[in-house]
Amino acid sequence: MELSTSLILVALTAVLLWLLNLRNNRKHRLPPGPPALPLIGNLLQLDKNAPFRTIVKLSQTYGPVMTIYMGWQRTVALVGYDAVKEALVDQADDFVGRAPLPFLYRATRGYGVGISNGERWRQLRRFTLMTLRDFGMGRKGMEQWIQEESRHIRAQINTYKGKPFDPTFLLSCTVSNVICCLVYGERFNYNDKQFLELLKMISEILGFNGGPRGALYNIFPWLMERLPGHQHTVFGYIEDIRKFAKKKIQEHKDTLDPNSPRDFIDCFLLRMDQVRN
Incomplete structure (x- = not known):
């Protein structure tokens, strides 16, 4: 009885997280991307040794600008010269910031050219x-x-x-x-x-x-x-x-x-x- 109750709670939590992700996608008007699982996102789809290969392959379906979930972290991936140039050159001021990567932030405490904003x-x-x-x-x-x-x-x-x-x-x-x-x-x-x-x-x-x-x-x-x-x-x-x-x-x-x-x-x-x- 206790096991079945736990399974039901886990299933409900997973569904709620999935619905929350779906709601966030609509709220933030994110680019298209592959369906993501609760908590782990698209991690199971990515080649752990060369994730860029998977992203390039997915771009053939979802386009050069797409949303990927690295765990529960929402990530927008740019694929190809034109997409990267438009972001980093044509709209450089909007993309000049750095993502708050936990490892680098812990290592540098938020200081330095590599992590500060x-x-x-x-x-x-x-x-x-x-x-x-x-x-x-x-x-x-x-x-x-x-x-x-x-x-x-x-x-x-x-x-x-x-x-x-x-x-x-x-x-x-x-x-x-x-x-x-x-x-x-x-x-x-x-x-x-x-x-x-x-x-x-x-x-x-x-x-x-x-x-x-x-x-x-x-x-x-x-x-x-x-x-x-x-x-x-x-x-x-x-x-x-x-x-x-x-x-x-x-x-x-x-x-x-x-x-x-x-x-x-x-x-x-x-x-x-x-x-x-």
Whole structure:
């Protein structure tokens, strides 16, 4: 008796959720799309390893602009050059905002060029582009850092004495060091344990964010927060990277020369002091 009552309640809940989704579609005048199930939406229809393939295939039926439910999150998908250009170029001001992805929001706390919106994003973007230009992004200054780093990678390649090897790790170190020169004003030795640990953690974070588990977290963050899993390890990595950044920022504060900014952090600290209020 109790089992049959529970099944009836589950069925009624599913029907109510389906009716709510149907009502929302009509209320918001959403584009057409495939029928969605309560709670899980269209997840069962999507290829978990390459969801874009499924979306492209569905667009042949529902058109280049369609509604898809990622779990219970309503999503509008654009397929094809013309649809993307009309949204991101012709109507850029209307589409400039970023979706509040739970994983990125938890990782950045809503700050940064990658996740913030509105006036905060505009000011930070303007400052970042101006600072990167001042430090030679695309100019001779940046070229000198790249040339210096190329000498280090050539020396490292020579240690293999012509034997085959996977260059992925070395290229990652090289690119990361150029970024570190720009942000922290220093480079790290390829054998530096802290540097290698940071690269490993960043790789794990990016892999999680771009994989099926990251997508699952973005769809059901309230559930993933309560379940055991790799997501808690990844957030631990994020906190470790934040501690490293805070340590470097404090070092910059202690040695800051307002008349001679050395890198991005120095410029940011000076800008913060100018707009303290």
